[in-house]
Amino acid sequence: MYCYDCGDVITTENETEEHILLNAIGGKLYSKKIICIECNSKFGSNIDDTLAAQLNPISNLLNIKRDRGVPPNIKGRYKNRDILIEPGGRIKLFRPYLEKDENSFRIETSTEAQARKVLKGLKRNNPEIDIEEQLKNATKSKKYLEAVKVDMEFGGEETRRAICKMALNFYLLNEGSPEDIQHLIPYIKGCEDDAEIFFYYPHTETFYKDEKEILHTLILVGEPQHKHLYVYIELFNEFKMIIFINKNYQGQPIYSSYHYNVVTNEVVEFEEMVKIPFQQLKKYKSKNLDQKVFGVRLRQLFQRIDNITVARRINEITTSSIREMEDKYPRDKHPIITKEMTRFLADRVSKEFVLSFQHRLKF
Known part of the structure; x- marks a missing residue:
């Protein structure tokens, strides 16, 4: 196998584990036979990090399983409080909150250690405070919040480049020719401003999913009848994009799919091909995301x-x-x-x- 960027033979000395689907969002599909370690380092991690950060609220709530570590906490807002949401949806205050008036003070923290630290600060100007007594008499409570606001966005050039790289990697994983994707490499590296990458949101589901399924999906399609070679990508069921590799394709029909359930951490096999009608593809693909x-x-x-x-x-x-x-x-x-x-x-x-x-x- 050869590196699709520099063309060097990939050996045990220069191979690198390239995730087809980002491990940060639960991806387990990878290859050591598509790019060498030196070229992979030239691509940098910025585009992948941007995509992972945009999808982190989903990864966090689902407590996505990763090879290393857990999804980062996400910051949210509940009424007039900043909060942190830990993987799996557990919530704690982002920082201690202190309310004072002339005769009293009220401390709200997530841990006793935080409360102790705040009390020590107050004691500097209020030496009469008995820290241990205050902690002993503190009210401990646990509750589930009614609604938490979390900001989330999807899109932008860095994200589009990461999605393009994902599609390119899946094509090569399925023994596609490196010559077919050379025109996309400058775009992924940020040397060119645009590529044939589209959001795709039809009025109906592309394929059926069970209520307990949240999937990452990659589908490679070669249609000589319509001269299209493309990869369809769905992340967490709802982040959907089409990446055209060739719009003048004249080779053999191609179909290859991969579906991974991030809830059960299992590969899902579909007996039938997932078909995207040509007219529907033309109608619902768009450069801009319909908010x-x-x-x-x-x-x-x-x-x-x-x-x-x-x-x-x-x-x-x-x-x-x-x-x-x-x-x-x-x-x-x-x-x-x-x-x-x-x-x-x-x-x-x-x-x-x-x-x-x-x-x-x-x-």
Whole structure:
């Protein structure tokens, strides 16, 4: 195999693991046979980092599995408070909040350590403050917020270049000729300003997905009848783009697809080909993102994520409550479940359910 940029033979000494789908968004598809390590370093990581950052709110809420680390926290806003959302949707204050009047002060923090630090600062001008007494009398509470605002965007040249690189890599993974993609390399490197890359939002789904499926999809299509060679990309079901490799294609028909479910971390096989009608392709591809249509699709995605998160939370509540019951009533001493144990379990489950779902987020 040869590096598609410099043309050198790829060996064990110069090979590099190139992710076809970014690992930062849960991609597991990669190749060591399409680009050498020196050329890969010339592309830089800026375009991939930009795409990963734009999709991080989705990666965060789904707690995407990555080879290294976890998705970064995302910053949100709840009423007049800045908050941090941790992977999986757990929330904490972005920083401590202090409210003072003439006779009292109120501290709101996520941890006791933060509260202690704020109290130490206050004690400098208020030596009468007993830090340990204040911490002892502090009110600890846990609640689920009604609605959190998170800013999110998708698009821009850096993102388009990253998507183009993804398409190019998938074409080469399927034994496409490096000669066919040479005209796209300057664009990916930022040396040219445009390429045949389009947003694609038809009025109906391109293919059916189960309610529990959130997929990354790559589809390579060669249609000599219409002289089109392109890659269709869907990220998290709703970030959809078409990348044309050749609009004067005269080779053999080509079809290759890859679908990865980021919820179950499994490759999904489709028995039938995913077909995009030529007229529909012409009608719904666009250089500009239709913000209205995209907003509707994004709300549907968040609703699907919410449903998946709820299912996960129900499983967590049930599992943890059973574990608490077994800790309180060891099996060796309580081989048979009693009414007392049942009441304990029901009480734990009901309290967590109320706490988790009394303010269900509506989209």
